[in-house]
Each structure stands twice: as structure tokens, then as C-alpha cells.
Amino acid sequence: MSGVAGCGEQTATHPNAAISCQLPLPPTVAPLEGEVAELEGTAARLAHEFEALVVSYEGHAAQAGRATLHSSTALFQGTIFLEEQLREAMASANGVLEGMTGIVVAVKGLEKLLHETRKVAQDVSLVEGALNVAEAARVTNRDI
Known part of the structure; x- marks a missing residue:
């Protein structure tokens, strides 16, 4: 060989x-000196272009990193805001629930009061009836 x-x-x-x-x-x-020199020049230009591409890539990577950090920060802040809104909504819902519970207690109290008022009204009717009977008996006794 x-x-x-x-x-x-x-x-x-x-x-x-x-x-x-x-x-x-x-x-x-x-060796063809001219062709070798041309190849060396081309290799140097390619190396320079590759270096420029690497620098450009690093710049774009840094920009992408900053954009990612900015987006992540905004997303985190949005999440915190939504969490605060959810807590406020839950507190409001708890307040509404407590209010509704209070209304139920008040309605039950009013029902009990109405029941007691009916009893008193019946008692008053009985007393009124007894007074009417007593008055009628007194009038009848006076006439006799």
C-alpha cells in the first residue's frame, strides 16, 4: 500500500x-501552495463565522434565559394574586354561610315566637270567653 x-x-x-x-x-x-493558502483562508473565515454564531447563540440563550425568568416571575406573581383572591372569596363565602346560618336561627326563633304567640292568643281567647261568661252570669244574677 x-x-x-x-x-x-x-x-x-x-x-x-x-x-x-x-x-x-x-x-x-x-504541494499546491496557492490552494493550501486559499483553504487556510476559508478555514479562518469559517472559524470566524462559527465564533460569531457561538456569540450570537450565547446572546440569544441569555435573552431566552431572561425572558424565561421574567415569565416565571410574572406567573409566580399571578399565582400569588389568584391565591389571595381565592382566600378572599372563601372568606366571603364563609361570611355568607355564617349569615345564612344566622338567618336560619332567626327564622326558627320567629317560628317559636309565632307558636308562643298563638298559645297566648288562645289563652287570651279563653280568658276573654271566661270573662264574657262571668259578665253574663253577673248580669243574670243582678236581674234576678
Whole structure:
């Protein structure tokens, strides 16, 4: 097998790897200095463009990081606000529930008062009836 070695020489390798020999390069394989310089310039430009891409990527990554932090902060603040609103709504609901419980107690008290008022009205009717009977008996006794 044969291959191109560094320093402008060609190395031929015998199938037995222990045997190798140095051969002079033919004129057609001589390094092409102009093409090498052009390739080096292209490689330098590509390296510069790659560096610019890396810097741009780092800038965009930093912007994305700041935007993510800003969004996360806003989301966290929104969550805190909603939690406060929920607590206030629950406190209001508890107040309404306590008010409704108070209304139920008041209605039961009014029902009891109405029941007692009916009893008193019946008692008053009985007393009035007894007074009327007594008055009628007194009038009858006077006439006799």
C-alpha cells in the first residue's frame, strides 16, 4: 500500500508492516501552495463565522434565559394574586354561610315566637270567653 506522508515525501508500506521505504515525490503530487493558502483562508473565515454564531447563540440563550425568568416571575406573581383572591372569596363565602346560618336561627326563633304567640292568643281567647261568661252570669244574677 502507499500513502502520502508529511514533509513532502511518499511512504510506501510493504504488506509486511516491518518493511517500509521512503520514496521521492513525483512532481505532480507536489504541494499546491496557492490552494493550501486559499483553504487556510476559508478555514479562518469559517472559524470566524462559527465564533460569531457561538456569540450570537450565547446572546440569544441569555435573552431566552431572561425572558424565561421574567415569565416565571410574572406567573409566580399571578399565582400569588389568584391565591389571595381565592382566600378572599372563601372568606366571603364563609361570611355568607355564617349569615345564612344566622338567618336560619332567626327564622326558627320567629317560628317559636309565632307558636308562643298563638298559645297566648288562645289563652287570651279563653280568658276573654271566661270573662264574657262571668259578665253574663253577673248580669243574670243582678236581674234576678
